[in-house]
Every structure is written in C-alpha cells, then in structure tokens.
Amino acid sequence: MSFAVSFPVMLRTKDGVRIDAAHTPSRGPGDLCVVLAHGFTGAWRERTSRRIAHVFSGFGGVVAFDFRGHGRSGGHSTVGDEEVLDVDAAVRHARTLGYARVAVVGFSMGAAVAVRHAALHGGVDAVVSVSGPGRWYYRGTVPMRRVHWAMEQRLGRAAARLVKGTRIRSTGWDPVPLAPYEAAPLVSPTPLLVVHGDSDAFFPIDHAHQIYDAATEPKELWIEEGYGHAESAATPDLIRRIGRWVSASVVAP
Template sequence: MKKKWMVISAIIVFILLAGLAFAGNYFYNQGVKRGTDVKLHSESAAVNAQAGNKDTSLQQKSESWYDKQEKEVLEMTSYDDLELKAKFIKNDTDKLVILVHGFRNTGDDMGKYAKLYHDMGFSVLLPDARGHGKSAGDYIGYGWHDRLDIKDWVSLMIKKYGAEQIILDGNSMGAATVLMTSGEKLPPEVKGVIADSAYSGVKAELTHQLKYIYHLPAFPLLDVTSLISKIRAGYTFGEASTIEQVKKNKLPLLIIHGDADDLVPTRMGHEIYKAAGGDKELWIVPDAGHTKAYDNMTAEYEKRIKAFVTKVLTK
C-alpha cells in the first residue's frame, strides 16, 4: 500500500511539474517571444481622449513632418551578434536624441517626438529594439539586454557622427530601457534621460499583468516563466530591475507618468523617482493613461521637454 501511494504521489508531482512547464512556456511565448499578438491590461478609452484642438493640431503637424522626412537606415551588430537597425534623421548639429520605443512597437512609433527635437537642433535616432521591427532577435528584452544596445548606439553615434550632446528619451518599455541604461557607465556626451511611463522592473510589471489579465498570482507561474526566460533569452525577470539601475544613475532625469495609468501603475513612477540617484524631476500628469501625457497635453509636454533639455545642456 505504501509503495502504491508513493507511485501515485510521484505521478501527481510529475503532472504538476509538467503543467507548470507547459504554463511557463505559454506565458513565455505570450510575453517574451518575438511576434506574438498579446493582449495587455489597459485603461479605458475615456482617459485617453483629453486633448484639445491645439494639442491635436501639434500632434498632426509632428506626425506629418516625420512622415515626410528622409531617413537613413543605420545598422549595428550587438554585443551578442544580433544585427540591429535604426532610422536616422540628420541635422547639422552635434546634438543627438535617441528615441526608444515601447513593447511590440518600432522606432517609427516614436516619430511624433522627432520634430520637437529636430526643431531644437537635434539629430534624431530611432532604433528598433532587439526582437522588434527590422532588428534581429527572437525575444523581447524588456529593456534589460536593450540597455547594452543603447550604450552601443551611443558609442556608434559619438564615433561615426560626432555626437557630443546626447539625450535618451523613451516610452513605456523604452522608458524602462533608458532608465536601465542610466545605471551603466556612460560617456560624458550623454547629458540627460527622459522616461515616460516606465515600469519599476520586469517582474513587478508582469506580476501586475498576470493579476489583471489572467487573475492569477505571480507564484509559481512567473518564477517558472522567468526560469524559462533565463534558458531561452538569457535573463531572469528579477534581474531586469529599473529600480536597481536608477539607484546607480548620476544623470539628470525627467520622469513622466499619467495618474490614470493602469497598464504600468502610476505608483511605479513614484517608486522610480524615490529610488533614483542624480538630479531628478517627476511630472505626474492628470487624467493621462499609459503614455498618453503627450497626446492629452501636447503643448505642456513639449514645453517641459524643452525646459529640461535646455537646463541639462547648459550645465
């Protein structure tokens, strides 16, 4: 009888482990594997429809301007031999902004900010992150491996194009990317970082998504998925921490977050600001959903970006 129960117990354990492995691979494919059409928890459309006529006009002009620009395609080989690509709008200047896009977007999705920076005298680089757009890679790095890619783009732009004053600016996953980059050793040409709607860490953000999309606790599914991510993508969710990176930051930061953001909770913006080293500013935007501060308050957004950039470049 004892032997029978041992066999039954072993079978049950095997079934549970197999189920967890299956579930972990499913969530990896949903959240990390390249090209999956994944549903995200997000706010209602109501919080994304606040723009006035002036704001809407500014957005339309910026988007139209971007569409008409000639864009050079630049290529770079990453530290782990992936071919990465970016679009480049050259200006007659030593100033450069690197605009970093969000989850399952491309560099073109940051194009609406390009005119603002170009008008301030910047050249504009819009990379496709690894696993996105025209760049190689079969997984999404959530900013962790991407932080090293941004470092390499910075080096390339300094050496090849003579960039001497560089701003890093990102949205959502791109915001987490530039904040993670800020914790690395960067050349003095990098002057400041702007991050709109960043998450405090990959584990924290995926925990939030599991709860609101699937109504599931993080343990043990997220831990299993993180292990699979380590095997298939080379990083765990826990190590990909925005908070730990910004603790090492020494650059001026402008952290932007909507107070109606349900995709990346507003509290994460506060957590990042509290943890960050260096000079820092926090702008919590009323009634703005995820990355909707620009859309809702375009004129004010541009004003604050200009003020921050002017301040950090005149130091």
C-alpha cells in the first residue's frame, strides 16, 4: 500500500520541547484537519500510524506527531501529563497551515491526552478518544501491569528506551494530573466521540463508559464488537467511520 505524501516539520511546545511532526495534505475537504495522537511507545513514522493518517487524509489534512520522549521528539515521556502541550503545539500548527476546523483523534495514551487537552486548553472543534483509559493506575490486565513496570522500574524504563526508543521520565507525577473521566465534563460544548473495543486487552469497556458517563452533551459512544486495542487493531473501515463522524460533527466557523 502506498501512503499519501507527508511533509516533516519540527514543532516546539510552550515549555520548549522539540516535537517531530508531519503534515499530510488533504485529499478531501480543504478546511478540516485531523491531529493524530499516537499511543504509548508509538510514533508517527510507524506503518500503522501512517496507514491511519492516509485514511484520514481522505476527509481532511492530517498533522501527526511524536509525543515527547518518543521517536525523534525531544524530552521525556510523562505518560499523559505534560503531553497536552505536545497536542497543543500540533493544533497550533494546524491552525497556522490555515485549517479552519481541527479535530484531535487520540489512541490509548493519546486518547487520554486528547480529552485532557480539550478540557484544559481547548481550541479544537471535536475530540475522539479511541481505546483510552478512563482513570490512572489501572493494573487489571497483564498488558497494563507490563506498562506500569516499564514506567515505574529503572529496568523497565531502560527496556522501553532500548526496545521501543521511548524515554520515560523517572520522577513520576507530582501532582497527579486530572484523569480522563475527570476531564470529560470539561470538554463540552466540543463534540466528544468515545470509541472502544469489546476485545481490548489493555482496558476493559468500563473505561469507555466511565469517560462517556462523565461527559456532557454533545457526546457519542461506540462499543466495537471484536475490536482490540488502539492503532494496531483499527481497521480502515473504523477509521473511515471516525472520519465521517468528524466531518459531520465539526461545524465550520
């Protein structure tokens, strides 16, 4: 499969972190942009992310980026806290490119950041949380116990750096950031779509319900039968359906 051409750019956050990003021009409407926020240990150059960006480009332009501590971006990952500044830099870049309508679509950790960014910073026209956690410190599945080991143990952080190229800050959270379900009611009046699979091995569907139940209108919840977790399990059909929802939900200024 050949992907739409992307144009790399280096952004800088308000706290001075370099963020590696890329703009994929729209193959559809010219005024809509999707900001694509990847999951923990992901990167915009990975094939799964590029495939998703290609599908979304049929609905509008796409700005994809590497979170701090990931890929070619600078800094260290704070696993969902200061990453709101990375999303903010990507949204500002989309506006600079001339896009009048901007939606943020986040996967897993990126979903948590997307919801928190919309609540704390605003400036977006729609938010989509895909496979996102509703709350912090969840250890109820084997994959999430492995994630916590990678975040909390020195050996785990070293393994994440060597195997995935992800650099994780060792100091942890102080204070604990606003959880996604706590941020959800602050997203309104921006439209919020919560997407979750009933076969997610990381977060059971009660996380999706926790976000959705806490949010206020306008909001929508999709529980996808047979869908696993985040980017790797997302089919082109699901991405196209999200793209159509974004196109219909984002009102032109």
